[in-house]
Structures are given as C-alpha cells and as structure tokens.
Amino acid sequence: MIEEPYRWVEAIANRREYIEGQLAPGSPIAALGYREGILFVTLGQTRQKLFEIYDRIGMGAIGHPGDIERLRMAAIELASTEGFTRSAGDVSLRRLAHYSLSPVMKSAFEQIYGPPYLARMLFAEVGARPQDDLFLRVEYDGEIASNGATYARARQDFAVLSGTRQSVEMMEAFLKTEHKPDASFGTAVNSALDAWSVGHMVLQASEAKELPAREAVAHHRQEQLTNAAIEAAVLERDGSRPIRYRSLTDNELRSIISR
Amino acid sequence: MDRSQLGFDQNVSGAGDDFPSMLRRKGFLAPTAIGPTSQTVTPQQTWQPTDATTILAFKFSGGVLVAGDRRATAGNTVVYDRADKVLEIDSQSIMAIAGVPATAWEMARVLEHSLQYFRRTQLQEMSVDGKVRALSKLLRDNFGFVMQGVGVVVPIFATYDGNSKPEARLYFYDAMGAQFEATDYAATGSGSPAVRGILYYENTWGAKPLHKLNEKEAVSLALRALDTAAESDTATAGVDRSGKIYPVIKIVSRAGINTLPESKIAAVFKEMVV
Numbered sequence: 001m002i003e004e005p006y007r008w009v010e011a012i013a014n015r016r017e018y019i020e021g022q023l024a025p026g027s028p029i030a031a032l033g034y035r036e037g038i039l040f041v042t043l044g045q046t047r048q049k050l051f052e053i054y055d056r057i058g059m060g061a062i063g064h065p066g067d068i069e070r071l072r073m074a075a076i077e078l079a080s081t082e083g084f085t086r087s088a089g090d091v092s093l094r095r096l097a098h099y100s101l102s103p104v105m106k107s108a109f110e111q112i113y114g115p116p117y118l119a120r121m122l123f124a125e126v127g128a129r130p131q132d133d134l135f136l137r138v139e140y141d142g143e144i145a146s147n148g149a150t151y152a153r154a155r156q157d158f159a160v161l162s163g164t165r166q167s168v169e170m171m172e173a174f175l176k177t178e179h180k181p182d183a184s185f186g187t188a189v190n191s192a193l194d195a196w197s198v199g200h201m202v203l204q205a206s207e208a209k210e211l212p213a214r215e216a217v218a219h220h221r222q223e224q225l226t227n228a229a230i231e232a233a234v235l236e237r238d239g240s241r242p243i244r245y246r247s248l249t250d251n252e253l254r255s256i257i258s259r
Numbered sequence: 260m261d262r263s264q265l266g267f268d269q270n271v272s273g274a275g276d277d278f279p280s281m282l283r284r285k286g287f288l289a290p291t292a293i294g295p296t297s298q299t300v301t302p303q304q305t306w307q308p309t310d311a312t313t314i315l316a317f318k319f320s321g322g323v324l325v326a327g328d329r330r331a332t333a334g335n336t337v338v339y340d341r342a343d344k345v346l347e348i349d350s351q352s353i354m355a356i357a358g359v360p361a362t363a364w365e366m367a368r369v370l371e372h373s374l375q376y377f378r379r380t381q382l383q384e385m386s387v388d389g390k391v392r393a394l395s396k397l398l399r400d401n402f403g404f405v406m407q408g409v410g411v412v413v414p415i416f417a418t419y420d421g422n423s424k425p426e427a428r429l430y431f432y433d434a435m436g437a438q439f440e441a442t443d444y445a446a447t448g449s450g451s452p453a454v455r456g457i458l459y460y461e462n463t464w465g466a467k468p469l470h471k472l473n474e475k476e477a478v479s480l481a482l483r484a485l486d487t488a489a490e491s492d493t494a495t496a497g498v499d500r501s502g503k504i505y506p507v508i509k510i511v512s513r514a515g516i517n518t519l520p521e522s523k524i525a526a527v528f529k530e531m532v533v
C-alpha cells in the first residue's frame with residue numbers, strides 16, 4: 001500500500017502528526033545573543049537539555065532522550081574529528097547542520113518503515129561580533145530555520161525552541177520587542193526567562209492568540225521559578241580562551257534575577 | 260541510505276569508545292604499530308635514545324613549575340631554537356615532552372582532544388587518574404614505533420586537582436607507558452641527569468626544600484638547572500644569552516595555568532642567574 005504515492009504522503013502526514021504530538025509538551029528553550037556572548041536558558045528539573053558541542057557551539061534540545069543522545073553524539077563526533085584533523089577554526093555550525101545532521105534526519109523521517117528522530121534542536125555558534133552569531137533550529141524532518149534575514153523578516157539576534165509552532169511564534173514576537181543585541185548579561189537573563197514564561201504559558205493555554213499581559217508573564221515566571229531549576233549556559237565572545245561554552249548553575253543566576 | 264557514509268554512526272553510544280579509537284575507526288589516526296615481532300627489526304639495531312632535550316618539573320609553594328629548554332635537534336644539528344615543549348592539555352594540566360617532536364606533538368594533540376571529547380560526550384570532567392592513564396595508553400599504543408626506532412616520547416605530566424590530597428600532582432613516564440608519581444620533582448630528556456642531581460641536592464641540603472620555594476626562587480632554580488644541563492648536553496639550549504631566548508616556564512596551580520611572560524623570566528634571570 002505504501003508503494004502508492006498518495007499513501008506515502010498520507011503516511012508522512014500521520015507520522016508528522018504523531019511526532020508533533022510527542023514533542024508538544026517540551027519545555028521551551030531561549031537562546032539570546034548579547035554583548036559578551038550567547039545565553040541559553042530553560043527551566044526544568046529532570047533531564048539536562050543544554051549541551052556543549054564544540055568550542056564555540058552549544059545545543060539545546062527537546063524530544064526523546066535516546067534520540068537526542070544519538071544526535072548529540074553524532075554532532076560532537078563530527079565536530080571533534082573536524083577540529084582534530086584540521087583545526088578548531090574549521091569547525092562550522094552551518095556545515096554541521098546542513099551537510100551532516102539535516103540529510104540524516106530527513107531520510108530517517110521519510111523512510112516510513114524505520115524510526116524517525118523524535119527531537120528538535122537549537123544550535124548556536126558564537127562569533128567575534130554579535131552580527132556574526134549564528135542560530136539554527138533543526139527539526140525532526142531535517143528542516144532548518146536560521147536567524148538570518150529573509151525577504152519577510154530582518155535578522156534576529158535570538159532563537160527559540162518549543163513544543164508547538166504557536167509557542168515558538170509567541171516567544172519570537174516577545175523577544176523581537178524586548179531583546180536588543182547589545183543587552184548586558186543581566187538584561188539578557190531576564191528577557192530569556194520572560195520569553196520562556198511566554199512560551200510555557202502558550203503551551204499550557206492552547207488557544208492563545210496574542211501575547212499574554214506583562215503582569216501575567218511576571219506572575220507565571222515567579223510561580224515556575226519557585227519549583228523548577230534554571231538550566232543555563234553561555235558561549236562567551238571573549239576570544240582569550242579557546243573553549244567558550246560554560247554551563248551556569250542555578251545559584252549563579254538566581255542572584256541576578258530581578259524581583 | 261547508508262548512514263555511515265555521512266559519518267553518522269548509529270551504534271555510537273559514547274561509552275567505551277574513547278577519542279583515539281574513534282579517530283582510528285574513521286582512519287584519522289595511524290593504527291598502533293606492529294610490535295618488535297617484525298623479523299627485519301631488532302631492538303639493538305634501532306633503539307636510539309633520541310630524547311634530546313631537557314624538561315624539568317617540581318612542586319613549590321605556588322603549585323607545580325614545569326620548564327623546558329627550546330632547542331630542537333636532529334642528530335648533531337640544531338634544527339630550531341624556539342621550540343615549545345611545555346604544552347597545555349587543558350586548563351589545569353601540562354604535558355612536557357622529550358622525544359621525537361612529530362610524535363610528541365601529535366600525542367599532546369590527541370590527549371588534549373581526548374579530554375575535551377570525554378567532557379562533551381560524558382558530561383563530566385575526566386578525573387586526574389583518568390588523564391594520567393589516557394597518556395599512558397597513548398605511550399603504550401606508540402611503543403611499536405619506538406621499537407622500530409622511530410617516535411620515542413618520554414613525557415612529564417603535571418596537573419592540579421583541588422579535590423585530591425596532595426592537590427598538585429606530578430607524573431613522569433617511561434617510553435612504554437609506565438607512570439610514576441613524583442613526590443617532589445621530575446626531569447626527563449638527555450640533560451636530565453644533571454638536573455636531577457641539582458634538584459635532589461637543593462631539595463635535601465639547599466636553603467629550603469623545593470616545596471617551600473617562592474615563585475621567584477623557583478624560577479631562578481629552574482633557569483640555573485637548565486643552564487647547568489646545557490653546559491654538558493649539546494641538545495639542551497639552556498638560556499641563549501646573545502639571542503635572548505629563554506626557556507618556557509609554566510606554573511599550574513589552583514587558579515589554572517600561568518605561562519610566565521618572557522620579560523618576567525628575563526628579569527629573574529638578570530637578577531638571580533646571569
């Protein structure tokens with residue numbers, strides 16, 4: 001039955017629906033470029049969601065832990081091999097995502113007798129200047145969205161990942177007005193937590209059409225912060241050390257959060 | 260589609276596949292050499308001590324000091340007078356090398372990348388014992404080449420671990436990969452007999468034992484020891500007074516690795532050595 005083209009399209013559509021359903025409860029992740037680097041923030045208390053891939057590349061992911069692990073290992077292995085055989089400067093996120101991860105994820109998704117990857121990933125690569133920062137969101141079907149300018153939209157200095165498209169759009173709309181690329185670290189932390197709260201609220205209330213009110217966001221954030229632990233990491237812009245990735249502890253961040 | 264063509268191994272679990280074996284699997288690192296069973300090669304005809312240099316390391320009040328001269332030789336020819344044989348492996352570890360430079364630098368590179376690969380895949384830092392063993396394994400993998408007369412490397416490894424006692428750790432190795440932990444000092448390379456004599460004497464009968472020296476005293480002792488080694492060992496440069504080339508000196512402590520700037524070494528040299 002799968003041999004018939006329209007059956008295949010139908011099978012793919014079913015598969016897409018199934019995966020979207022599986023990914024929908026994923027806690028949002030916000031990545032913001034600021035003056036001294038790139039900041040990743042999410043909230044949760046179970047699994048680690050932010051990872052170091054290479055000197056200047058970090059990753060956040062939601063999905064099945066087994067699939068995330070396989071993709072993470074593959075990304076690290078590819079970057080490490082490239083960094084060893086050539087040099088750390090030759091490791092590029094663009095190539096990693098476009099030429100290695102995306103084709104593999106696409107073919108796994110479309111081979112309907114095999115398992116797809118139940119994972120959605122957000123990568124960031126810190127550049128020498130804020131305008132050189134690169135953010136890529138890689139979907140379970142190999143689709144890639146970047147922060148670059150298109151005819152429909154100006155370049156963004158942030159990227160987000162969440163369980164649903166609606167949640168992603170709301171977070172992006174929020175950050176577009178709230179976030180400035182020359183923000184200080186403290187400002188970036190607060191914007192990222194607010195963006196997370198927006199994303200999380202939209203996930204919970206499925207019919208949200210517009211951005212929640214500022215007070216509601218603040219209240220939601222306060223409520224969530226009392227229970228959940230903050231998970232955060234930075235990619236530092238300062239070039240004096242080769243390894244820019246650094247994970248931040250919950251305590252480090254609690255002290256800078258306003259209110 | 261064959262996923263392995265994309266460099267994407269479905270069976271990679273991270274556990275049990277360390278960085279060197281991953282490189283070998285992909286063909287980026289030479290296989291471990293054939294041992295001395297090869298009939299055309301006998302140890303006697305090929306074994307030559309080609310570890311021509313002087314490296315020293317000792318613990319002092321501010322951590323571990325590691326120093327190396329800067330001469331690279333091939334036989335009786337001086338090839339290079341600005342070689343750096345004291346290499347940073349991570350933010351807390353130094354590997355100093357005596358031996359064939361091509362192999363030694365490659366080994367340091369593999370070790371450096373191994374520790375990073377481990378941290379990234381396993382989501383934790385490798386322990387000091389793990390690092391020490393990783394270097395030992397690289398030496399052992401290389402021993403076939405040593406027996407064939409190429410690629411002998413005899414390193415020193417210094418690291419600092421805030422969670423262990425003692426915090427400053429110093430190891431020296433033989434060419435086969437046996438590791439020995441030094442309590443006070445270690446030296447390797449062709450000039451090391453002289454240096455070992457000096458360090459033993461200073462530690463036992465000197466004004467104060469090595470571990471009580473302050474930074475300035477430690478640096479001046481390192482410079483004097485390397486200069487003494489250079490006096491009789493042609494493969495060691497010591498301090499090049501006319502060319503103003505000083506040894507490389509690094510200190511590893513709780514704060515990380517500090518590479519002493521040349522101006523600072525020059526000032527100590529001028530005041531305490533000359």
